[in-house]
Amino acid sequence: MLVIGAGPAGAAAAFFLSFLSQGRLSVLSLEKLDRNYDKYHHMCGEALSRKAFEDLAPLEPYAAQFQIRRAVEHWPGDVTLETEADGLIVDRPKFIRNVLDRARKEGCHTEIASAVGISRQQDGYLVRTRDGREFSARCLVGADGWNSLVRRTFFQGGPRLLWAEQFITDAKADPDAMHFYYHQRYRGGYRWEFPHLAGKRVGFTRGAEERPAYLERQGRPIPYGYDKVVSGNACLVGDAAGQANPITFGGIRIGMVAGKMAAEAIANGDLEEYARKWTRSPYASSVYVKAFDSLRGMDDQELFRSVKPFRNGYGRLSGMRALLNGKKYRELYRAYDLGAKWGW
Structure with a gap:
């Protein structure tokens, strides 16, 4: 079993494939990023609800930086709504590495390599990497991000993209709250303000407002609205499958749950089970x-x-x-x- 990509979804798929199969399956995780891994994965609000871990057991919270107790919404007309929340701001790279460490303890092998080509073979797939290596696998899990090679090779079309940018600032933030600002300028999105160890992270739809004074600027597309997750013995999870929620912009929990669903289906010998289960889940609602x-x-x-x-x-x-x-x-x-x- 070969998992391409080791973000939240790929790490979860690698762990659950190894954990559920109890050594029956040979699992390999390929990740192209090495030095830039932390930089890429910090381009995120890094928020996770505690309820996520009910779906991800036996995985547990790790590398939490803030405890989130409140969600505060700011709407036009001077409407401010505050609700209770129960979640965490995590150090996403450290959190993912912990999942990968647990996957390795369950027998998963990991390699740093960039996949540049994939072809079907009679008994599975052959993956070629930039450094000239080749890996073969019976099943393929595409967790390789919004521009997924697996999706472009074996699936039709792609997700819709919402481009967002985020700024790390030294402004003071509420350490226990997430703030959301709704305005027509965000074109269906919103401005978010979450706590950060350096002060505050501020994000919004790209180009929606002037950039604040910042310590670090980050940007990435948020892929959503793609409904095909299985083709033959290949499947997609996380950003590769466009599974981010376009209402919350959340993707960590959703991608990890999808990785677990895919792993369960592969371990049960029926990859289509993942497609059926995903489509029926509240994570994939067309609403x-x-x-x-x-x-x-x-x-x-x-x-x-x-x-x-x-x-x-x-x-x-x-x-x-x-x-x-x-x-x-x-x-x-x-x-x-x-x-x-x-x-x-």
Whole structure:
């Protein structure tokens, strides 16, 4: 079994393939990044809900830097909503390395190599690397990012991309809170402000506003809205599969859960099981993309109208009022509800 890419999704796939098979499967993880691994994987909000680990057992939280207790939303019309949250800001590279360390303890082999070509063989796949090596495998897990070689070789089309940029600043941040700012300028997205060891991380849709004074600038596309995850004995997980949530922008938990689903299916000898399970899961609901497309067309007045029923806080009464009076936004409300539970 060959896993190309060792981000959150690939590391999870490698671990669970090794853990679940108990030595029955030979598992190899290929990762192209070496010196730039930390830099690439810090281009992220690095937020994970504690609930994620219910789906990822026996994996546990690691390299936590902040405990998140609150989510604060700022909407047009001076509407501010605060809700309880239970999550972590992690050091993503250290967190992933811990998963890979656990995979190695379960028997997984790891190599630093950049895949440049993949071909089908009678009994599986042949992967060629930039340094001239070749690796063969019966099953292939593509965890190789938004520009996935596995997807481009064996699948049709690709995910939609939302380009975002993030800035590490020395501004003071609430150490226990995530702040989200909604405005028409973000074109369906939002501005986020999360705590960082250097101060604060600030991110938003690329070009939506002027860059703040920063210590470090980061940028990457967020891939979403792709629904094909299996082709033959090859599958996609994480950014390669466009699995980021377009409402929350979260991708760590989702990619790791997909990696586990794929590993379970391979260990059970039925890769299509992953496709069936993924499609039925709350992580893959079509409501997220529909809601995002709706948000992209909203100006500040309509954003305010959509949140107006909740202006005094979220609760059962405000939820009933919203459903009764805001039929136009029901799908949006459903997406936000699901996203809060499953999107980070």
